[in-house]
Amino acid sequence: MSARARLWIFLVGAAGFAVLFAAACIDLPAFGTVPHPYGVRAVRAALSHHTSNVIASVNFDLRAFDTLGEETILFSAVLGTVVLLRQARDEHRKDPEPAVVHPRVRRFALLTLACALLVGLYVIAHGQISPGGGFQGGVVAATALHLLYIAADYRALERVRPLTLYEIGEAAGEAAYVITGLAAVLAGSAFLANVLPFGTLAALSSGGTVPVLNAAVGLEVTSGIVVLLARFLDQAVEIEEPGEDDGGPWDSGDSGGNGDEQRERA
Amino acid sequence: MDTARLLPLVVAVPLLGAAVLVATGRRLPRLVSDIVGCAFAAATAALALLVLFRAGHPGPGTYPVEWVGGWRRVGIVLVGDPLGAGLAALVSLLVVTVLVYSWRYFEEPPRRHTGSFPALILVFQAGMCGFALTGDLFNAFVFFELMGVVAYALTGFRVEEPKPLQGALAFGVVNSLGGYATLLGITLLYARTGELGFAQIGRRLDADGPDGLVLAAFVLVTTGLLVKAAAVPFHFWLPDAHAVAPTPVCMLLSGVMVELGVYGVARVYWTVFSGPGGLSHPDVTRALLVLGVLTTLLGAAMCWRQRHLKRLLAFSTVAHTGLFLIGVAVLTPEGISGTALYVLGHAGVKAALFACVGVLLDRYATVDEHELFARARELPEVGVLFAVGGLALSGLPPFASGLGKAAAEEAAGHTAGWLPALYVLVSAVTGGAVLRAGLRIFAGVGRRPGKEEGGPETTGEEEPETGGRLGRIPVPLLAVPAALLAASLALGVIPAVASAVGRAGALFTDTGGYRRTVLDGHAAAAPAHLPPHWQLTGILLGLLSAALAIALATLAVRRPVHTGAAALFAPVRRLQSGHIGDYVAWLVAGAALLTVLTVPGIR
Numbered sequence: 114m115s116a117r118a119r120l121w122i123f124l125v126g127a128a129g130f131a132v133l134f135a136a137a138c139i140d141l142p143a144f145g146t147v148p149h150p151y152g153v154r155a156v157r158a159a160l161s162h163h164t165s166n167v168i169a170s171v172n173f174d175l176r177a178f179d180t181l182g183e184e185t186i187l188f189s190a191v192l193g194t195v196v197l198l199r200q201a202r203d204e205h206r207k208d209p210e211p212a213v214v215h216p217r218v219r220r221f222a223l224l225t226l227a228c229a230l231l232v233g234l235y236v237i238a239h240g241q242i243s244p245g246g247g248f249q250g251g252v253v254a255a256t257a258l259h260l261l262y263i264a265a266d267y268r269a270l271e272r273v274r275p276l277t278l279y280e281i282g283e284a285a286g287e288a289a290y291v292i293t294g295l296a297a298v299l300a301g302s303a304f305l306a307n308v309l310p311f312g313t314l315a316a317l318s319s320g321g322t323v324p325v326l327n328a329a330v331g332l333e334v335t336s337g338i339v340v341l342l343a344r345f346l347d348q349a350v351e352i353e354e355p356g357e358d359d360g361g362p363w364d365s366g367d368s369g370g371n372g373d374e375q376r377e378r379a
Numbered sequence: 380m381d382t383a384r385l386l387p388l389v390v391a392v393p394l395l396g397a398a399v400l401v402a403t404g405r406r407l408p409r410l411v412s413d414i415v416g417c418a419f420a421a422a423t424a425a426l427a428l429l430v431l432f433r434a435g436h437p438g439p440g441t442y443p444v445e446w447v448g449g450w451r452r453v454g455i456v457l458v459g460d461p462l463g464a465g466l467a468a469l470v471s472l473l474v475v476t477v478l479v480y481s482w483r484y485f486e487e488p489p490r491r492h493t494g495s496f497p498a499l500i501l502v503f504q505a506g507m508c509g510f511a512l513t514g515d516l517f518n519a520f521v522f523f524e525l526m527g528v529v530a531y532a533l534t535g536f537r538v539e540e541p542k543p544l545q546g547a548l549a550f551g552v553v554n555s556l557g558g559y560a561t562l563l564g565i566t567l568l569y570a571r572t573g574e575l576g577f578a579q580i581g582r583r584l585d586a587d588g589p590d591g592l593v594l595a596a597f598v599l600v601t602t603g604l605l606v607k608a609a610a611v612p613f614h615f616w617l618p619d620a621h622a623v624a625p626t627p628v629c630m631l632l633s634g635v636m637v638e639l640g641v642y643g644v645a646r647v648y649w650t651v652f653s654g655p656g657g658l659s660h661p662d663v664t665r666a667l668l669v670l671g672v673l674t675t676l677l678g679a680a681m682c683w684r685q686r687h688l689k690r691l692l693a694f695s696t697v698a699h700t701g702l703f704l705i706g707v708a709v710l711t712p713e714g715i716s717g718t719a720l721y722v723l724g725h726a727g728v729k730a731a732l733f734a735c736v737g738v739l740l741d742r743y744a745t746v747d748e749h750e751l752f753a754r755a756r757e758l759p760e761v762g763v764l765f766a767v768g769g770l771a772l773s774g775l776p777p778f779a780s781g782l783g784k785a786a787a788e789e790a791a792g793h794t795a796g797w798l799p800a801l802y803v804l805v806s807a808v809t810g811g812a813v814l815r816a817g818l819r820i821f822a823g824v825g826r827r828p829g830k831e832e833g834g835p836e837t838t839g840e841e842e843p844e845t846g847g848r849l850g851r852i853p854v855p856l857l858a859v860p861a862a863l864l865a866a867s868l869a870l871g872v873i874p875a876v877a878s879a880v881g882r883a884g885a886l887f888t889d890t891g892g893y894r895r896t897v898l899d900g901h902a903a904a905a906p907a908h909l910p911p912h913w914q915l916t917g918i919l920l921g922l923l924s925a926a927l928a929i930a931l932a933t934l935a936v937r938r939p940v941h942t943g944a945a946a947l948f949a950p951v952r953r954l955q956s957g958h959i960g961d962y963v964a965w966l967v968a969g970a971a972l973l974t975v976l977t978v979p980g981i982r
Contacts, residue, residue, distance in 0.1 A: 114953070114954065114956055114958065114961045114964075119958075119960055119961055119964045120964075122965065122967075122968045123963070123964035123967055123968070125968060125971065126964065126966075126967035126968030126969070126970065126971040126972075127967050127971075128971070129968075129970070129971025129972075129974055129975065130967060130970055130971055130974070132974075133591075133594070133595045133598060133970075133971075133974045134563075136591030136592075136594070136595060137567050137591055137592045137595030137596070139591065140571075140590045140591050140592035141567070141570050141571070141592065142570060142571065150573035150574070151569075151573040151574065151575075152573075154452075155453065158450065174448065174450075175448065175450050175453050175454050176454060176455055176517075176518075177447070177448055178387065178447040178454070178455045178518060179455060179517060179518055179521050181390075181391075181394070182506075182509065182518070182521035182522055182524075182525055183521060185394055185397075185502060185505070185506075185525055186521070186524055186525050186528050188397075188398075188401075188502070189397075189499065189502045189525065189528050189529045189532065190528050190532075192397075192401060192495060192498060192499060192502075192532070193499065193528065193529065193531065193532025193533075194532075195492060195495065196492070196495050196496075196499070196532055196536060196538075197532060197536075197538055197544070197547075198538075199492070201538050202539055203539070277405060280401065280402070280405070281402045283401065284398040284399070284401040284402035285398070285402060287394065287397070287398040287401075288395060288398035288399065288402070291391050291394050291395045291398065292395070295388075295391060295395075297448075298384060298387075298388070302449060303384070303387075303445065303446065303447060303448055303449040304384070304387035304388065304391065304447055305387070305447055305448045306448045306449045
């Protein structure tokens, strides 16, 4: 199809879509008038389980099953990336170059690393009482580790990042969520029911299973993002296409694996 | 245990299996990780079958309803109505057979990641089962996305070549856009009703009359589901993805995932939009019927023109999805139950055909009909399976695909008298295309096709998916297609299956009964219904389409290709350009077309 024909088909379709969407928006309820029916029920339900962060209650208690699906989407996206970005038979791996970093940059990055890691863990742990939770804190913690790439170089990052451990951590986070749900079934309740004591409102231990599920998601997201970024960074820094042979080949690369074996040996 | 308690476990067990495989996959040898994968898939299948048997018990009774986390009306509900539970069981059983088939199929999996293929398949299973069982619109979207994410990765599994990645990318982009449309529709419904459950949204909508918002929500939600169902003009991703995906993945994509898109359309319509606050029946019938007829005609025409066997089967899936959409479009319990039986039979037959193609790809490193001419004479067993598959695809009694086709075409005939003719024609053409390929490849009948015609998009040069040619064909590669065809045959002749499917269709279309069962906990008695059964007209029409398929196939192999016909199809064929921009333009245009077709619904 020519670019012109494509554009016309798109424009005609988009015009129809715009009319439809405008019609829908006109019929939307007016902004900020009536209390939202679900909002009222969700707040009541959250408070009944002593969870002061209502959003965490919706995510990890009322609709915890959705969150299981969402966590699994990330889990399988990482798994899919590991599969798709594996070292192909005709690619080879080269040792990353050591980099020289200005001492000031290094000091600042290391300081930020410690702070960011702490903030990430804090956000995961306090998901039930203040904004945040496993998804947000997990991303912060995982990216914090990568400040080491700035503070030192890729080889330093690889040393603090034993990928095997993070892959197991990712699977453990996924499994922990499922097992928490199954434990409720074994306790004679519904799957993912909040069976733990609710604690006092606004205390760190409040919310029953909400902090447990938050921690499971935090573990999964932290490890998952580390594995995900590692795969992309490997492609950018270490893995070379057949033609682009400028450094000494580190590995003939006919194993079809991820080269982790070599890395672990190194 | 209470049957309802089992519903979430159908999703949880495969997810646990995937986590176990990812955690231990680095240490386990391949055989062990394959066995672990099969065990978790089989356990899930057992759970799904248990739910189905308890829910599908004939006589007055209810079906299991489970509020996850115990949050009645505030949380997410899973509903084990016979149709949803039956689909979950179908998905799970097919996943088990696919895992058995892949046992000896792939070359060495990614080193130190032996568990990654079965783990992805298990997550795929969880996503599809969750989608079939959920009674919540947003939850359905989550599982829709989960199915998508896994399917993109599985499609691009063979990273050594560029084509799988391109196919996976087109699949990913088009399906994600469809997903956004669905999400936009969900937000509109949520803004209006403050609810996310099918039953709750439906009840709230029925309090007011339909308006532009309801129409837009229907169009947007349905657009995403139709992308998954590969209805014209949202279908372009499907042949591109099927041509490049590993064969075991094709078995799942064609066998059940695409059909779940049709199921989603039917489920959302019957639970949310079928009341007085939704859209009127004639408008929805018109919209789905037009798309269904376009889909089935285009699919059949393109199917006939293919030489690449996987693309041929992929377009036959498009054609059959069109027929399924027509069965849903007539909006009757008979249409639903006939289509459900058709989907059951089709899943077994199509997966068996893909399994046969996998054997060819292993032996000859090509799936091109012309290159394979007479080369597979040494594989008579595969040839017989392939031919039986082609006949079953054309609706030969007593296969379940034949009974489903007969029941669906009879139901469609009540809406428009010419629809049964369409069922016969499309079944004959798709079955005939398979038989034609079978005659050429396995029997070497007719003239050796010339080398001149056929652009790169129809030929079938492929890398084998197995590591080097397998010495002797491993038992699973033959046993799996044979078992699938036998299952398809058994489902067609066991009367209990047909009567259970009839009851499932009646409960599925009973909107009031569904809402009462989910929200009020009243037992929904199955409304009066006539289960699909063999009738003389159905048998005759089935025999007719099978005979037509044989006639078309013999005619095609005896006579040289008409260049005139090829020129006639060229513009249609060129639409399948492989350009993602084209596919996106068609998707937007398709949403607009759906709007135009449904617009009188708000009056």
